[in-house]
Amino acid sequence: MSHLLPPDFVARVQQDAFLGNPLLEALATEPPTSIRRNPWKQVADLPVANPIPWSENGFFLSERPLYTLDPLFHAGSYYPQEAGSQLLDAVLKALPLPAEPLILDLCAAPGGKSTLIASFLNNTGLLVSNEVIQSRAKVLKENLTKWGATNTIVTNNDPADFARVPHTFDCIVVDAPCSGEGMFRKDHAARNEWSQNNVDLCAARQRRIVMDVWESLNPGGFLVYSTCTFNSQENEENVAWFAHETDAEIVHIPLSFAKPDRTETGWYALPNELDTEGFYLAVLRKPDGNSPKKKWAKNPKLQLFKDRSLVEPFITTTDLSLIQWQEYVFALPVKFEETAFYLHQQLRVIKLGTELGEAARKGLIPHEALALNPFIRNTGLSTIELSKDLALSYLHGDTFQLEGAHGFQLMTYQNEALGWIKHLGNRFNNLYPKEWRIRMDVR
Numbered sequence: 001m002s003h004l005l006p007p008d009f010v011a012r013v014q015q016d017a018f019l020g021n022p023l024l025e026a027l028a029t030e031p032p033t034s035i036r037r038n039p040w041k042q043v044a045d046l047p048v049a050n051p052i053p054w055s056e057n058g059f060f061l062s063e064r065p066l067y068t069l070d071p072l073f074h075a076g077s078y079y080p081q082e083a084g085s086q087l088l089d090a091v092l093k094a095l096p097l098p099a100e101p102l103i104l105d106l107c108a109a110p111g112g113k114s115t116l117i118a119s120f121l122n123n124t125g126l127l128v129s130n131e132v133i134q135s136r137a138k139v140l141k142e143n144l145t146k147w148g149a150t151n152t153i154v155t156n157n158d159p160a161d162f163a164r165v166p167h168t169f170d171c172i173v174v175d176a177p178c179s180g181e182g183m184f185r186k187d188h189a190a191r192n193e194w195s196q197n198n199v200d201l202c203a204a205r206q207r208r209i210v211m212d213v214w215e216s217l218n219p220g221g222f223l224v225y226s227t228c229t230f231n232s233q234e235n236e237e238n239v240a241w242f243a244h245e246t247d248a249e250i251v252h253i254p255l256s257f258a259k260p261d262r263t264e265t266g267w268y269a270l271p272n273e274l275d276t277e278g279f280y281l282a283v284l285r286k287p288d289g290n291s292p293k294k295k296w297a298k299n300p301k302l303q304l305f306k307d308r309s310l311v312e313p314f315i316t317t318t319d320l321s322l323i324q325w326q327e328y329v330f331a332l333p334v335k336f337e338e339t340a341f342y343l344h345q346q347l348r349v350i351k352l353g354t355e356l357g358e359a360a361r362k363g364l365i366p367h368e369a370l371a372l373n374p375f376i377r378n379t380g381l382s383t384i385e386l387s388k389d390l391a392l393s394y395l396h397g398d399t400f401q402l403e404g405a406h407g408f409q410l411m412t413y414q415n416e417a418l419g420w421i422k423h424l425g426n427r428f429n430n431l432y433p434k435e436w437r438i439r440m441d442v443r
């Protein structure tokens with residue numbers, strides 16, 4: 001059992017009355033499987049066992065399905081997510097955030113917390129989802145695009161870059177890179193990577209990350225700090241250090257399901273208590289104060305897109321700001337137009353709201369983000385409903401015999417959009433993005 005765990009870790013946990021043998025025993029068992037549903041998309045046919053009590057859209061499954069072979073997984077109908085991480089849902093609901101908040105998810109790839117925050121926002125407010133590692137930022141962009149909200153911006157920046165956008169966010173989620181003790185149950189490789197030295201390095205890096213981003217939090221704003229590890233160094237001790245360094249108040253949120261931490265500042269989802277992998281979370285509030293008025297500089301790279309008639313056949317919503325970046329058109333709520341211009345100027349933006357498509361001379365070449373966004377895509381568009389086999393072939397990047405009118409057609413499975421094709425009559429061009437295609441044999 002526990003002999004597979006790093007000996008120094010075992011010794012530390014055994015000496016820690018807060019954790020002790022029950023944790024070690026739980027880490028030797030199989031972790032549960034859980035998902036979070038997308039409230040805006042079709043309900044997938046999954047082996048649901050029980051709802052997750054602390055997460056509005058979360059469910060435990062009785063077995064782990066092969067998600068790749070479910071077209072609704074690719075449509076963004078659900079996201080496989082560890083149950084403990086879904087405590088964030090209960091926390092966001094408990095925080096007194098302003099209406100239409102601006103939320104930054106700083107360490108966001110692959111997008112579990114970001115898709116949860118997007119559902120919480122329910123297409124109001126604005127989510128800026130950031131990931132420092134470029135390859136991981138692309139996956140984050142893909143997952144948020146499939147989730148389908150209009151109001152998400154994805155950036156690929158180092159936390160220190162956020163000093164360029166001071167006093168901007170009402171809430172910052174720092175799901176920090178950590179020593180990953182909560183992964184030991186699922187991921188045996190994580191056990192080999194663990195060392196006390198790595199815990200020390202992680203704790204120091206977490207301090208740097210939080211201090212780097214602190215200036216971009218609005219006075220009175222909230223910082224939600226989380227890890228998937230069990231040691232106090234990366235959790236309670238760091239939270240106390242953050243509060244000391246920043247004069248922040250530690251916010252005590254009533255969470256009936258989780259276990260209060262060693263100093264009663266934050267919360268744990270422990271695998272021996274909640275049937276989760278392991279998660280820690282605490283909330284800090286920045287002292288009230290005045291924000292200097294923002295100087296909105298002109299952003300020469302972006303302009304408002306004037307030719308609305310080009311995109312109008314594809315969209316239903318009118319209260320959108322249409323923004324042109326090179327030859328591409330993006331949609332964002334009008335309310336956040338100025339913010340989007342500002343963030344785009346200061347940061348490395350890789351997703352600007354919902355990309356509608358490329359403004360070509362003959363008309364709009366629609367983008368997959370438009371296909372996957374249920375809020376703004378015109379419901380009267382020409383669609384072709386696919387069987388499961390054909391949907392998988394489409395997602396694999398294949399072409400096949402298909403009845404349908406000429407031009408752009410929306411491919412659907414169980415009435416949920418997957419992406420576009422361009423029908424040429426006797427054949428079609430499969431426009432499903434190459435980097436998203438299913439690589440395994442689907443036949």
Ligand code: SAM
Binds near residue numbers: 109111113114177209
């Ligand atoms: N929030 C994500 C989710 O729910 O899907 C998981 C985030 S994971 C715990 C931590 C993330 O921090 C990783 O994506 C990692 O690439 C990123 N990261 C690594 N080093 C970092 C650093 N120095 N500053 C900021 N983020 C970093």
